[in-house]
Amino acid sequence: MVKYNFKEIKVVPSGKELVDIILSRTQRQTPTVVHKGSRTKIIREFYMHKVKFTGENFKKKLSDIIDEFPRLEAINPFYSDLLHVLYNKDHFKLALAQVNKARNQISKIATDYIRLLKYGDSLYRCKCLKIAALGRMCTVIKGIGPSLAYLEQVRQHMARLPSIDPNMRTILICGCPNVGKSSFMNKITRADVEEQPYAFTTKSLFVGHTDYNCLRYQVIDTPGILDRPFEDRNIIEMCSITALAHLRSAVLFFLDVSGSCGYSIAQQAALFHSIKSLFLNKPLMIVCNKIDLQPMHALSEEDKRLVDDMKAEAQKTLSIGGDQNGEQQVLFTMSTLTNEGVSTAKNTACERILGHRVELKMKSKKINDCLNRFHVAMPKTRDAKERPVCIPPQVLEQRAKAQEGEQEKEKRKLEKDLENENGGAGVYSASLKKHYILASDEWKDDIIPEIIDGHNVADFMDHDILERVKELEREEGMRLAGVAGDESEINGDDMMPEEREALNAIRKRKKALIQEHRIKKSTAESRPVVPRKFDKDRQFTTQRMGRQLSGLGLDPSKAIERARSRSVPRIGRKRERSVAVDGFGDDSMEIDNEGKGSYKKLRLRSVSRSRLRSRASIEEVVPGKGFKDKKQKVKAIKLGKKSIKQRNKDARKGEADKVILNMMPKHLFSGKRGIGKTSRR
Template structure:
């Protein structure tokens, strides 16, 4: 996986858009209603919340931008120098530093104005302090428009950079322009780099991937390099120089021996020697390309000497400045990207050189000593001097001898029996013949369930089905006899007491059946009804008297009390229903009371005549009227406070100037 992914950096808005975004968020996510009649502490909190919310929005967004962009001092040196080449490190760090300073200034402005808002003495004073705080914050951010625009351009360019892992296995292709670097990359990887017959077709680094020895390899195509001083090289060439300087990779120096690239072999050799310090401590291979046009043998002796000198220098660079096996070790690799001749050999040679070098570097490092101390190879120790040669059991030796002699085996296997009886799908193996049971007759039982050494099926009575049928016939006969006896019952010979008992039993049975059917139809989902909704009229004074007398209690006093209460209630109802026969004209005028008092009195009078509720806990009508008045008073106070608060959604201005200014008119589509 790539070490750095610059495509995840969020878009950097412009200065004006930044102001609109933050102010719109403050308008949407903070209260918008404030009144002059509020307590001053509430007004201060209202405006302090606005200032703090705006400051936190600026702080979070600026922090996200600063965290997304890579720090030059924290990234790999390859990316640090690449940033310096592409964007100028000083400008890049200056832009990030200005945003960091703007964030600190906004925090300081918020802190100062919140301190002033704590001493605001009026709504107007607090509002003006809030406006001043937001205005200073917006001014600070508008001054950062140039830095924001620069960082947005850097972000767009960085998102187009290839994902290069500086620490993985890498093949780096370099050389003069138009020598076949991109063609080689297209042949060995799945990349599709543009190839044209003119110089500097490749203007940036391109990355492709290939597989070798079940490992993933990274192939980097670099732009062409010209032989000139470092200070005169342009940005395109400096990308190649940066990759050569910082990536620990196998370097392939492509040489165009046909000179179709526009540069002679002497010029290409001069470039090789000028950038030779960049090849230090890296596997280096000199590859002669375009052998389909010209071969190495067709070159002039001077050119062949230059090529041979480059190959020897490459071998010395790869081996730390010396040739271990002489000049014969230095090999010139040839290929043709057009006909694919020698391309795979170049790839495998470069990969093998890089793998061997990585292993040598690890062995020469300091960490190998720590690992060697923990490695232990276990060697078995001899316990005596007895000789123990390999021994084959006699049965195995005999079976092998019979097999070698071609004789039939002593015991047929299931596979042999399968082949003799029709093969797979026809022969069915007998899985029970190898059961180890106490009795061999148990192997093929219908129910071979063994418990304590016995088969359960052996204890089953063979006549149990016949006995079961006889028992069922006997039960059917008894049931039929009972039914006939019930149908033939004659009630004429019963005594009156027995007849009365029989009727009670039948009525009770019918009632139980009816109740069961009702409960079954409603699934016991009936509501519990109050006692006054007694449909069956069970709760009557007569039933109460009978129940008390059955228990041996005198019910005379209870009955008298119930009759007296019913009579008094009926008399009160009749008194209320009687209307006055006439009105005395000369009577004294009635004193009119206040309407609200009359309503409350009428309400209290009506409640006083109502029956007391269960669990009311009040002694009389006066207490109930007082409770009603107290409840109304509490509700009145709560109703007055039930108004729109500062947390409710409210937009005083449907078209605020900071959101609507500078927008397009009718017919345009230039939306923000």
């Protein structure tokens, strides 16, 4: 099946653009320097190459333009006549002939000047011949500038043509203007043809597709036709006449019985009789549209007689065309507003065009060769018992449910129906809240204020609120479990008054320390870290701890000794550790003859406690800071350090700090200065 895709034709450049393209390509793709002292042979070859290259490029570009446009004699007659209607085919052929003539002239110019360059005896003469050759080529191209501009307009028009397949099953809609052709097109296809209550809204052919019995059908909406002489019809009407004349299709002639289109039934009947010769050998149907405004039984006697005459002519046309069943129904009533009769007209048209195509194939000579390859097997009856078609009850139930679902779907009101009921577009505003999924439907219309009590509501919305609540609940549970554990461990009923007083003081102090720790934790981001050597208050010392424990009646010696043993030793202090405790073995310690060990080399490098604390604080993920987990935070910190690494290498304070390492580079400010720029060498 031949496919016509005129959208693939490339853009035709104007004369000036074509000259610029070819000369620029010659300058870029050919050698540009020839020396005065070169041999004459090299000079000739240099300029001959330029002339030959330019001529071949001009010839190739013009050949592409000629070959991409279709030959009107080789394409389908429908497209050939349609292109002739839109623009004169003689002008089109003349423009292509001028382009072809220019191509031959350029080829001849290139050949002649290459022959002259073979006898060039100097650089100056070869250069003059090259300039003359390129100049004559450009003059020829500028002479066909109007033809190239005309072909570009033709290309744009051809690219806008619809993709119509002349060999496909086709339904053609025709009639007077504003009789409902585009409305019917939009009903049976997914095309979106403009509908307006005035004539000649459709100004060109529109194509849509519909399905019937698992087959694809092509539906063509044509512009309106007026009843006037053939030579008086304009381009819009001639598009419809061309489609009726050349496409093998089922024709639906639309008749507006209400007269709201601006044309009476008599005028529409006159149009039908004037173009009835175009309906030969085609299935024809007369569709009486807009019966919601004017029913058929309410027509006058004169109008009924005209409709009957059209019906008789349609039957006669079918019988002349060779249809075996000339008495088949050709008159249909329909209303595109209420969808009454739309599906009937569509289905009947599809069946008629399918039967017509099968009948034409049966009459062709090729059918005899095909019938010899087929064998139709007919089953023989084994007895006289009748066996009617049996449909399982499950299938009937499913069919009934499907029909009920379709009826409910048709009853359901869409947003478009609500819009039409409530004043139309610009008046009705669709509610976006009715599809909200909430616990109660009454909440859908609640108005959420932006400002309440002088505060912005958005400031009190936290996306991590659930995570924070879980963290608080977990902390509260741990705190309650700790208090319960302390109370279960120590019960003050069996204590002396002094001991009970000391226990209450310890618990009070413990609560105060916990509260102080929580306050410090909440302000850890903004509080500076003060080294211990600058701690002037001396809050955490072993002397203070000893005084407090002594005040409580406890022996502080073991606690002080434990704290001192865990403190970080100063650099240079000698540490004595046993081999069993350290576990380093012979690699880390030497044992002398007296049994005393001294560290000589440590294999493992100790990490200070402050460094461990800093690493833990970095990897800790605080909710609300924008990090999903610890891995994401560590990666972000790593990328941040990497981004400022080069800046630190350049000794810059920030991104705006500009560093010029060498104000006066030697290669720019040394050596002899001649004529020309001094900014570069």
